[in-house]
Amino acid sequence: MNRRHFIAGGTAASALALSPLARAxxxxxxxxxxxxxxxxxxxxxxxxxxxxxxxxFATSLxxxxxxxxxxxxxxxxxxxxxxxxxxxxxxxxxxxxxAIDPKTLSPQAAIDRDVVLYSTDQxxxxxxxxxxxxxxxxxxxxxxxGVYFSLPDFLDSTHSIANAADAEAYIARLDQMGTALDNxxxxxxxxxxxxxVAPDFSLDLALGQMAKLRSPAASANMLVTSVERRAAAAKxxxxxxxxxxxxxxxxxxxxxxxxxxxxxxxxxxxRSDAGLWAIPQGEAIYAAALASATTTTLSPSEVHAMGVEQxxxxxxxxxxxxxQQGMTxxxxxxxxxxxxxxxxxxxxxxxxxxxxxxxxxxxxxRAMQAKLPQAFTNAxxxxxxxxxxxxxxxxxxxxxxxxxxxxxxxxxxxxxxxxKSVADWPKYTLPSLTYHEGVPGHHLQISTAQRADVHTLRxxxxxxxxxxxxxxxxxxxxxxxxxxxxxxERAGYLQSFLFRAARLVADTGIHTKRWTRDQGTQYFVDTxxxxxxxxxxxxxxxxxxxxxxxxxxxxxxxxxxxxxxxxAIAGQRFxxxxxxxxxxxxxxxxxxxxxxxEQAARRMA
Numbered sequence: 001m002n003r004r005h006f007i008a009g010g011t012a013a014s015a016l017a018l019s020p021l022a023r024a025x026x027x028x029x030x031x032x033x034x035x036x037x038x039x040x041x042x043x044x045x046x047x048x049x050x051x052x053x054x055x056x057f058a059t060s061l062x063x064x065x066x067x068x069x070x071x072x073x074x075x076x077x078x079x080x081x082x083x084x085x086x087x088x089x090x091x092x093x094x095x096x097x098x099a100i101d102p103k104t105l106s107p108q109a110a111i112d113r114d115v116v117l118y119s120t121d122q123x124x125x126x127x128x129x130x131x132x133x134x135x136x137x138x139x140x141x142x143x144x145x146g147v148y149f150s151l152p153d154f155l156d157s158t159h160s161i162a163n164a165a166d167a168e169a170y171i172a173r174l175d176q177m178g179t180a181l182d183n184x185x186x187x188x189x190x191x192x193x194x195x196x197v198a199p200d201f202s203l204d205l206a207l208g209q210m211a212k213l214r215s216p217a218a219s220a221n222m223l224v225t226s227v228e229r230r231a232a233a234a235k236x237x238x239x240x241x242x243x244x245x246x247x248x249x250x251x252x253x254x255x256x257x258x259x260x261x262x263x264x265x266x267x268x269x270x271r272s273d274a275g276l277w278a279i280p281q282g283e284a285i286y287a288a289a290l291a292s293a294t295t296t297t298l299s300p301s302e303v304h305a306m307g308v309e310q311x312x313x314x315x316x317x318x319x320x321x322x323x324q325q326g327m328t329x330x331x332x333x334x335x336x337x338x339x340x341x342x343x344x345x346x347x348x349x350x351x352x353x354x355x356x357x358x359x360x361x362x363x364x365x366r367a368m369q370a371k372l373p374q375a376f377t378n379a380x381x382x383x384x385x386x387x388x389x390x391x392x393x394x395x396x397x398x399x400x401x402x403x404x405x406x407x408x409x410x411x412x413x414x415x416x417x418x419x420k421s422v423a424d425w426p427k428y429t430l431p432s433l434t435y436h437e438g439v440p441g442h443h444l445q446i447s448t449a450q451r452a453d454v455h456t457l458r459x460x461x462x463x464x465x466x467x468x469x470x471x472x473x474x475x476x477x478x479x480x481x482x483x484x485x486x487x488x489e490r491a492g493y494l495q496s497f498l499f500r501a502a503r504l505v506a507d508t509g510i511h512t513k514r515w516t517r518d519q520g521t522q523y524f525v526d527t528x529x530x531x532x533x534x535x536x537x538x539x540x541x542x543x544x545x546x547x548x549x550x551x552x553x554x555x556x557x558x559x560x561x562x563x564x565x566x567x568a569i570a571g572q573r574f575x576x577x578x579x580x581x582x583x584x585x586x587x588x589x590x591x592x593x594x595x596x597x598e599q600a601a602r603r604m605a
Contacts, residue, residue: 035104039113040455042096046116047457049089060158061460062406072165073172078147079183080190087127094120111596112458115588119461122292130281132196135289135547138276139198140188141263142544143205143396147180148213148256152223153390157403160411161230167240170227174244177223178251185259192266195280200270201517202544205396207263212392214256218249222392274520274543275511286511289547294465294554295589300512303550307504310553311527314498321491336495336529339488345426354388354419357430361386361417364431365438371481372440377577380447383412384438394420398541399534400433402442407450407459413443424534429492431484432475436496440481441474442467448583458586464548466587469555472500476556499528500556503549507542517543558590565594566601573604 051058055071058064064072076082097117102110126135137145155174161167191197198206218224219241228241276282276289290300298306315332322328327335339345347353365384372379382405389397397418405413415437418424425433435441445467450459475493484490506523509515515523517539524535542549562582567574582597 033104033106033109035100035102036106036109039100039105039109042100043112043116043455043457046093046096047455049093050457053086053089056154056158059154060404060406062408062410065408072159073169075151075173075176075180077183078180078187080187082183083127083131083133083187087124090120090124091128094124108454111585111588111592112455114592115461115586116457118295118589119463125288125292126285129288130285131194132191132285135285135292136545138196138279138285138289138546139202139544140184140191141206141259142198142202143209144398144541144544146206147177147184148210148259149206149393149396151177151180152213152226153393156222156226156390157387157414158411161227161236162234164236164238167227167231167234167236167238171240171243171247174223174227174247175251177247178255181252181255181259185255185262188266189262197266197270198544199274199517200267200272201274201540203263203267203270205540207260207267209393209396210256210260210263212395214253214260218253219245221245221248221252222390223248223252272516273514274517274539275514276546277511277514283512286546289511290508290550291547293547293549293551295463295591296465296554298554300508303504303554304508304513306557307501307506307508307553310501311498311505314494314501315527318491318494318498321487321494324487325491331526333526333529336491337525337531339428339491340423340426340529340531342426345428347422347425347427349422353422357419357422357425358386358388358417360427361415361430361434361438364434368435368439368478368481368483371483372444374481375440375477375576376444376580379439379444380451382443382447384443385412385414386438387414387416389416389418389420391420394418396537396540399424399537400437402437402446404442404446404450407456413447415443421531421533423531426492428488429495431478431489432493432496435475435478435483436471439474440477441471444474445470445583449586452584452586454584454586461587463587463589464551465555465558465590466593467555468552469557469559469590470583472497472552472556473559476560495528497553497556499530500549500552502527503538503542504553506539507547507549510539510542511546555590558593562594562597566597566604569598569601570604574601575604578604 051063051068052071054076055064055074056076058068058071094117097113097120100113102113105113126132132138133140140146155170159170159173161170188197213221224241224244227244231238231240271278276286279285286300290303291297318332318336322332322335327339329335347357365386369381399418401416403414403416405411417433437443452459475496478484479490479493484493502524506515506520510520517536520539520542521532521536524530524538525532528535530538563579566579579597579600582600585596588596
């Protein structure tokens with residue numbers, strides 16, 4: 001998922017008239033208190049601005065239609081000047097929200113105001129205090145961030161092509177990619193002059209991926225073959241491939257060459273230190289990143305201690321299962337590594353093997369979908385595609401992630417799996433991944449939020465600890481629903497939890513205890529049992545996305561506390577399906593999650 005949704009631009013709320021966005025916003029409940037109408041008007045205006053700021057975001061939600069149809073041919077402004085405009089706009093939006101007295105709002109509207117205000121404040125903090133885009137993304141260009149990384153994937157997977165207008169919009173966006181690359185280069189140079197540039201190993205990975213994007217002849221680049229393939233599938237007549245190839249040759253490649261040269265120059269003086277402690281205001285940035293990612297006030301030392309404790313507990317549970325399977329020698333991590341390498345657990349490292357692996361994921365998702373009525377009142381059955389991460393970005397991409405469907409349903413949601421090495425995915429570990437990314441995880445939760453009777457601005461609120469915490473809770477719920485076939489698959493589920501607990505230790509270790517990349521990698525190899533290449537990719541991610549890896553287990557703990565509190569309040573009247581109805585309220589900070597579930601439990605009692 002692309003976490004940086006809101007870039008540059010702006011318009012009045014009236015620009016959304018007759019668009020899918022306006023129709024979605026109009027579905028919210030009628031005002032029940034004097035201030036509700038004013039809040040809805042403010043939300044409409046803020047949403048309109050944010051959609052206009054980021055044409056890519058508009059496309060991802062299906063809002064690039066009607067009065068916003070022009071957005072389908074545009075890219076957002078990612079220049080240095082745009083950062084200052086974004087900050088000023090966010091402050092103005094905050095002023096609009098704080099001017100509305102919460103005492104004049106209905107209970108639901110008051111919650112909505114608090115959620116959007118919290119999100120707005122988070123967006124203001126890093127650019128205002130540190131002059132960077134986000135505390136969890138302090139560097140403009142890394143192995144997982146930058147136009148070179150995200151735009152080719154976006155154009156191929158999110159910008160659909162069903163007609164000639166779509167194909168023309170693709171060409172128009174491609175024509176702007178050179179400018180967007182140059183903007184990234186400008187921002188990264190300026191940030192580097194203040195000390196904000198990724199570690200040397202991240203730059204090496206980014207340069208390697210840039211070289212892959214740059215290496216083919218223009219006509220063979222994925223930016224060209226994507227529009228060629230999909231225009232042909234839509235039976236469109238036109239010289240789209242030739243036009244795209246000319247743009248790649250004359251605009252994209254020259255800009256990419258300039259970016260490669262700039263990054264090589266930065267690489268000469270780049271540090272090898274992995275953590276934020278090594279950059280200006282690094283300690284404060286990490287504290288902000290941890291607060292943003294977890295929506296809590298936990299300190300790094302508290303998070304580290306929590307991780308150490310959970311690693312010990314989960315290792316103990318895995319020790320019992322592995323011994324029952326006759327695996328008694330070595331540490332838990334060593335035995336998991338041995339289990340991972342068993343031929344019976346591995347798909348062939350071939351195209352056919354990868355096809356079979358994805359087929360198994362689809363089968364697992366279908367089987368779990370059939371079990372959902374046991375735990376949900378009205379579980380959505382929204383389409384979900386499962387795809388391999390594009391080879392051009394697999395070296396730096398996460399191992400698995402989810403792209404939500406647009407609100408207009410114009411394309412399915414996508415669950416991506418990184419198949420750079422099938423050895424990263426022993427068969428016993430795959431069910432828990434599917435339950436996390438698919439159902440009852442991200443796909444169910446986000447699909448539920450998108451159909452909820454709340455303002456669209458709430459539907460698109462992003463709180464990583466809520467989302468990732470739910471996805472881990474979903475892995476546990478899948479166990480309650482009988483989703484794991486025998487003790488070995490259950491060991492895969494526990495290993496998934498061990499992996500997330502180890503993240504608490506490694507992330508805080510890197511950014512506050514001065515762990516090196518190699519120390520973090522070795523800790524993962526020894527503790528979680530992942531192969532070294534996969535472990536290293538994970539650690540490299542944490543180095544450039546500080547705090548984000550902590551959102552999973554912190555969020556999971558909050559979901560468990562919320563459920564336990566609801567059960568204690570409701571007693572024998574506790575209804576698991578009604579507890580899960582809290583998803584209809586949309587994503588919220590963790591402290592609000594526990595308040596909402598407590599209120600729901602009192603209604604059950």
